[in-house]
Amino acid sequence: MVNVAFQGERGAFSEIASMKYFGDGVSVSPSFSFEDVFIKVKNGSVDFGIIPIENSLYGSVFETYDLLLQYSLTIVGELNLQINHCLLANQNYKLEDIKKIYSHPQALGQCSIFLKTLKNAELVPAYDTAGSALISLQDKGVPSAAVASREAAEIYNLKILKSQIQNNRENYTRFLIISKKKIQDEFQNPKTSICFELKNIPGALFKSLSVFALRDINLVKIESRPIPHKPFEYMFYADLTGSLEEERVKNAINHLSEISLSIKKFGTYEAGKTYKS
């Protein structure tokens, strides 16, 4: 059975993503932090890790980028998950009873329009969405609710007071599947992720993009990240169409090395499908 580590409590959106990607038979390993997921994959205690890299409303998950660089793991897949936030509470509460609503600050923000209509409820930040479901389960007499997934309601036997409470339904999270080694050689729609640190020369970013543009390689995404100990200097993370086995991609990366201090290849994987949560 495939074993997959994700960050969060049971019912986290990362767990849902695991089940969509690997099927219901997957064995999941809930983990405290993103870094714990990387550690479990690195030391072989799980086969894969699944980690959010980007949300269509909020942008990139910086910590994931930093961990990709820090741990030498391979990206072997990706998927997009449409996020459906629900308001969950103990079975005996009605919407108007609720006095406290727990969730990750980003989830509270994503549902701000609906949550503002609940005048009596205080919003309380928590570490994650599924964890907030656990908190609302143990509400100690103060009628509490959580913003979390439909699956969290099932796992913790909570009632869904309201589904689809997010401000914007076009809310997708992109997840990466990470592994110790590559698992596939043939792709229908290959994508490749790399990162590089540019030499401090004029127009360096422009030149780095030209190595791809000159070879008709499509850059799907580029993201800059600060370099620790070098304030306001950046690493660039790029996703491109094509495989590391292709001649033109190899040539582009050779060309890039002429203007880079370092290049890291995270791997080639099949471009991801989109699922609903």
Next chain:
Amino acid sequence: MVNVAFQGERGAFSEIASMKYFGDGVSVSPSFSFEDVFIKVKNGSVDFGIIPIENSLYGSVFETYDLLLQYSLTIVGELNLQINHCLLANQNYKLEDIKKIYSHPQALGQCSIFLKTLKNAELVPAYDTAGSALISLQDKGVPSAAVASREAAEIYNLKILKSQIQNNRENYTRFLIISKKKIQDEFQNPKTSICFELKNIPGALFKSLSVFALRDINLVKIESRPIPHKPFEYMFYADLTGSLEEERVKNAINHLSEISLSIKKFGTYEAGKTYKS
């Protein structure tokens, strides 16, 4: 007297940034959210707003980028503030007494190495650093502390149990000063901020950078942000050296408009100095 709105409680790093930029005589207006800062500037109830745009370890503050686009305000200045996180508590507590430590999750993360050494203390997420100082002030008998600024200790009469507790001393936040209209025409080191949405054509990002590279205009920073309702399409925010009054910058932006669906100019301002907090 100059009146400046910032997000957070008294003692927030944004307030410190206001005093560094405008001097101690400034009158400050604490605000609940970043958006409230923009609203106060827009409706004229303050002269300026000050907002964080980027941290040297954690990257860009996405919400600020989105609000810059949403409200038509002008960027009139910037500064960098070195962040010094302190552990604050009521005067009668010692370090080993502390049972709960409150702060913004990012501040807790920035001090994780030191905080791990306090085995008896539980880390509790809060909305902001200065607000967590307020919480620890009212600790109701549970020995509590907060990760916040040196100034927050002074304002709330708390004791600094330990200073400089951040993992990495090279921790800087860049702040922008926003106003309803431009206030300056002459610059020694002008910087200009713009954003643009590219047409969906091959190599569009490469072409957009070329309009600057071909005119020897240095791109200091480029950041992509998701476009709401267009999943995985992006707006690009760019900082460049030079003024909107310069011919070559005007030409570059005209050239950029040929490949963009829209361009917004946020203003020209003097490149910022760096201060210690």
